[in-house]
Every structure is written in C-alpha cells, then in structure tokens.
Amino acid sequence: MLPVIALVGRPNVGKSTLFNALTRSRDALVADMPGVTRDRHYGVCRTGERPFVVVDTGGLSGVDEGLDALTAQQVRLAIDEAQVLVFVVDARDGLLPQDRTILNELRRSGKPIIAAVNKTDGLDEQNALAEFAVFGIAQTLPLSAAHNRGTEDLIAVVLPLL
Numbered sequence: 396m397l398p399v400i401a402l403v404g405r406p407n408v409g410k411s412t413l414f415n416a417l418t419r420s421r422d423a424l425v426a427d428m429p430g431v432t433r434d435r436h437y438g439v440c441r442t443g444e445r446p447f448v449v450v451d452t453g454g455l456s457g458v459d460e461g462l463d464a465l466t467a468q469q470v471r472l473a474i475d476e477a478q479v480l481v482f483v484v485d486a487r488d489g490l491l492p493q494d495r496t497i498l499n500e501l502r503r504s505g506k507p508i509i510a511a512v513n514k515t516d517g518l519d520e521q522n523a524l525a526e527f528a529v530f531g532i533a534q535t536l537p538l539s540a541a542h543n544r545g546t547e548d549l550i551a552v553v554l555p556l557l
C-alpha cells in the first residue's frame with residue numbers, strides 16, 4: 396500500500412487546489428483501499444521520486460454539521476489515515492484562531508506536520524512565513540497552489556518522512 400499524506404486546514408485555504416496540483420487531476424481517484432468512502436478525495440502524486448497518496452480532507456460532506464464538527468471530523472480523518480500531515484494555512488487571511496485549534500489537534504497525534512503557507516503569490520514570501528513562525532513548525536514552506544509554485548519543494552520535504 397502506498398504511503399498517505401493528508402491536507403488539513405480551514406475551509407478556503409486552498410486544500411483542493413493543492414490536491415489538484417499534487418495529483419494533477421481534477422477528478423480524484425478513489426483509491427482501492429480498505430475504509431475508503433466516497434466523500435473523501437484521494438489521489439496519487441507521482442511527480443516525486445516515489446508515489447504517495449494524497450487525501451483532501453475537505454472533501455467530506457457535512458454542510459449541516461457546522462464548521463467545528465466538520466473540521467474536527469476532517470482532522471480525525473487525517474490523523475487516522477496519514478503518515479504525514481500537511482497543515483495548510485492562508486497567507487492572505489493570516490493566522491486565525493481556527494488554525495490554532497486545528498494545529499493543536501494535529502499535534503496530539505504525534506505525527507510529522509508540515510506547514511504549507513498558501514496563496515503567497517504576489518506577496519513577500521518571508522513576510523508571509525514570518526506570521527506563522529509562532530507555530531514553531533520546523534518545516535514551514537511558502538506555496539502558491541493555484542500557480543503550482545512550491546509544490547516540488549513540498550514533495551521534497553514530504554518524501555523523506557514517508
């Protein structure tokens with residue numbers, strides 16, 4: 396079975412855009428893995444030295460459950476299924492309280508966490524990263540998923556952890 400990474404973060408930070416950039420597909424494959432359900436988005440990233448599965452945890456249905464319940468569900472999913480957690484934040488919105496809530500949950504898992512600071516296109520990258528330095532995540536990378544910038548660096552950081 397291929398190793399798995401999960402994309403986790405608030406709504407609208409760019410998880411699905413990153414998913415598409417990594418898997419180069421708009422229609423996520425539904426991987427043939429035990430426990431897979433249709434409301435999750437699975438794809439395979441094949442652009443690095445070794446392939447791995449990417450889970451877009453924002454693919455869950457659950458509109459009626461409210462944001463907190465939905466986010467909690469997504470975080471649990473990521474923690475259960477993935478070897479590496481990619482915590483996606485939005486450089487334009489900056490650091491929001493919900494980011495901290497999600498990160499606290501992720502940290503409880505003890506699994507490796509990479510912070511992907513997305514939407515840095517048109518911004519000063521160092522400024523964008525600086526705001527998230529308080530997280531203390533050693534691997535904090537700038538990203539522009541929409542422009543496919545930073546995805547190769549992200550893959551390079553992910554692979555040794557798998």
Ligand code: GDP
Pocket residue numbers: 404405406407408409410411412413453513514515516538539540541542
């Ligand atoms: P999700 O809810 O986390 O899956 O976020 P989406 O991938 O659906 O993206 C939310 C919005 O952010 C969409 O309008 C995207 O086009 C936009 N977006 C995603 N990535 C980037 C990026 O790198 N730069 C900019 N400027 N916008 C982005």
Ligand code: MG
Pocket residue numbers: 410411412453454
């Ligand atoms: Mg999404």
